Amino acid sequence: MACLISITLLSFLLIFSLSSAKAYHHLYSLPNQKPIPKSASASPEIIRQACKATRFPDSCVATLIQSSNLTQNAKPIEIVQAAMSISAQNLKTGQSMVKNIRDTSSGNLNRSKAATTCLEILHNSEYRLSSAADVLPRGRIKDARAWMSAALCYQYDCWSALKYVNDSQTVNQTMAFFDSLIGLTSNALSMMISYDLFQDKLESWRPPMTERSGFWEDGVAGGSVSGFIGGLPAGSPANVTVCKDEGSGCYKTVQAAVDAAPDNRLDRKFVISIKAGVYEEIVRVPLEKKNLVFIGDGMGKTVITGSLSVGKSGVTTYNTPTVGVLGDGFMARDLTIQNTAGPDAAQAVALRLDSDLSIIENCELLGNQDTVYAHSLRQYYKGCHIEGNVDFIFGNSAAVFQDSVILIRPRQVEPEKGEKNAVTAHGRTDPAQSTGFVFQNCVINGTDKYMSLYYSNPKVHKNFLGRPWKEYSRTVFMHCNLEALISPPGWLPWDGDFALSTLYYGEFANSGAGANLTGRVNWSNQIPEKHVNAYSLQNFIQGDEWIPTSS
Known part of the structure; x- marks a missing residue:
């Protein structure tokens, strides 16, 4: 499920369980944080205005007001850059803490493997943070947002991995540090969005909004x-x-x-x-x-x-x-x-x-549980054939699937007893992340073997378009053929009411027996026609800039 690499066996058994899921929380205070000085290098009022754009304004102000990178009359973009720098500096500390866990865990296989994979993905986070900082002042803000979204994703992955090997004070302290680091990175990304939308008009900056709060980014004309x-x-x-x-x-x-x-x-x-x-x-x-x-x-x-x-x-x-x-x-x-x-x-x-x-393009991707891990960043699938069963397209990327055939396979040893399958499990953890799954002109059906089982007793075989792996899960289906195996509710909860008020699951102009909206869950949505363009290749993954065309 999406940009979250729960690294240990126990973590993934939990993550993929059809009956359990937990949201994470943040402490948003760094260990040994210094007191706020009486005189700041940048205007506290400017910093407070900028921090309005974040989910955690108190931690935003507390860290930025200490920054030596800001002048008294700092420009909004310089405040964003300072927030990114703070995140990068603390990431280095986090890497050292995880390295210490790895080096002292030779007798604990699970902890050692979790720390080793943690270091790999934190290297990716460092790379994406650095790249975003490089291109932001050059106007490539969509790239910067995509890369910061990935940097945040990888930091969460490390936190999640440590959660399931938390058997010592050292691991617990490291988790607390990453809890705060995630908040710092979230703050930088949130301010970056407001800068993208409102530039230097600080009075207009606001916390990140999603479709659930009535906000779509659909500024570029054209649907493909x-x-x-x-x-x-x-x-x-x-x-x-x-x-x-x-x-x-x-x-x-x-x-x-x-x-x-x-x-x-x-x-x-x-x-x-x-x-x-x-x-x-x-x-x-x-x-x-x-x-x-x-x-x-x-x-x-x-x-x-x-x-x-x-x-x-x-x-x-x-x-x-x-x-x-x-x-x-x-x-x-x-x-x-x-x-x-x-x-x-x-x-x-x-x-x-x-x-x-x-x-x-034109590829066959075959598996059962978790076939395609569309983990992070911007991805485009065209004319593919994808098969699986439980959450078999998952991750925290911004991915567009076009003109593809997506088929559900049987998954149980005794499938005649019935089963529940979800095609997708998107894992966006923060509303500022520019991630989600978009399906356009795709066919959602079952393999011949699965359909023979389904039609033998359709009441016990339940299939859904997706379920929320993480709190801000986002998935839309547009102009797709949804066959009869899709159950009337359309979408499946993860665990109780987890994420049901924050996710965005949308449908638009789909066809087929599974597209009947009569029984849909009340926490899914029909995409307003005027906002369909928000999910075009241009708007969602900037595809007009990098996908080859004939012209």
Whole structure:
């Protein structure tokens, strides 16, 4: 479920349970915080005005008023930058605290693994924070917001991981620190939104609003990227080839080809042609491998397959993917990625994607529970075939799925007894995060095997469009064909009334028996027609700036 990497086995057993979920809370006070000085370098009134834009104005004022980066007449953008700097400084402290946990946990496997993965994702948070700080003064505020949203996501992931290995005072103190750090990062992101909307008009700054409070960001006209021709111009030559042929001189594994790609390639794509065949391997694309392209010989012909699942040798959901991608600008086309752990296994991811500006086109993504971990940043899926059952599209990314077929599979050993499945579980934790799932022109149905079970006793087989993994979960379906297996309520609670007043689940102009609105839950919405454009490629993921077109 979305930008939240609950890293340990216990955490993911809780996260994916159909009967339990907990919201997190923040302390919003840093350890050993200094008293507010009598004379501040920046006007306290200006700081208070800016901090109106946050969810936690008291902690915002308390930290910014001590900042040495602000002058008496600080400009609004400088206040945002100072808040980002405070977050970055405290992140470094948090990294040191987690490193200490890792280094002193050699006898505790769960804690050691949680801390190790924590350090990886905190490195990603540091990278995104730094990148956002770099582009904000250059006017690239949508990029800055996307990257700060991811930075916040990763910090929450670390907090969540520590929560489930909290067996010592050191871990407890580190959690308390991250609790506060998350608040600082949230404050910076919230102010960034107000700066985006109102620029220097501090009197108009306000806390982040969502659709539930009547706010849509739909300023760019147009509903799609016209002339889309795919992630890569036709005829682009391969830089390297992966094949099964003996003695052909090509790479024998996909990972070997990834390792051979140059680091931080920014000027053009590095194309890896993966010839027909079944590649049984776990593939990782690290952060420095940017602009990689996987091109196969077709769905079902080029197959990358793995079978890792939670519970096997301490493997966690974050580490189960057959293919896991961090490097920005990733593209994949004409291939299958699958996790064959089976319907009786626990969480088992086929694709985990943390690549900003990534395109998955004409690909088959197969699994059961948690097939697609659309974890963070901006993602575009076009013409894909996705199969799974429990929460099988989850994460905290801003992802658009277009023209795709999404099918539910049977998941129980004795499926005739009935089951509940949710297609999506989005995990936005903060209303300032520019994340959510958008489905346009997609088909939601079941596999032939599932539909035979469904029609044998439809009363015991319940399927839903989504359920709220986290408090500000956001998912919309527009112009989709929702088949009869979608239950009349449409959406499934996570645990009691958790998130039901803060999530946004929207539908617009869908068709099919499952699109009947008569029995819908009262906490879902019909998207007002005048605001449908908020979920276009241009508005939601700035697709007009990076998705190739024919013109």
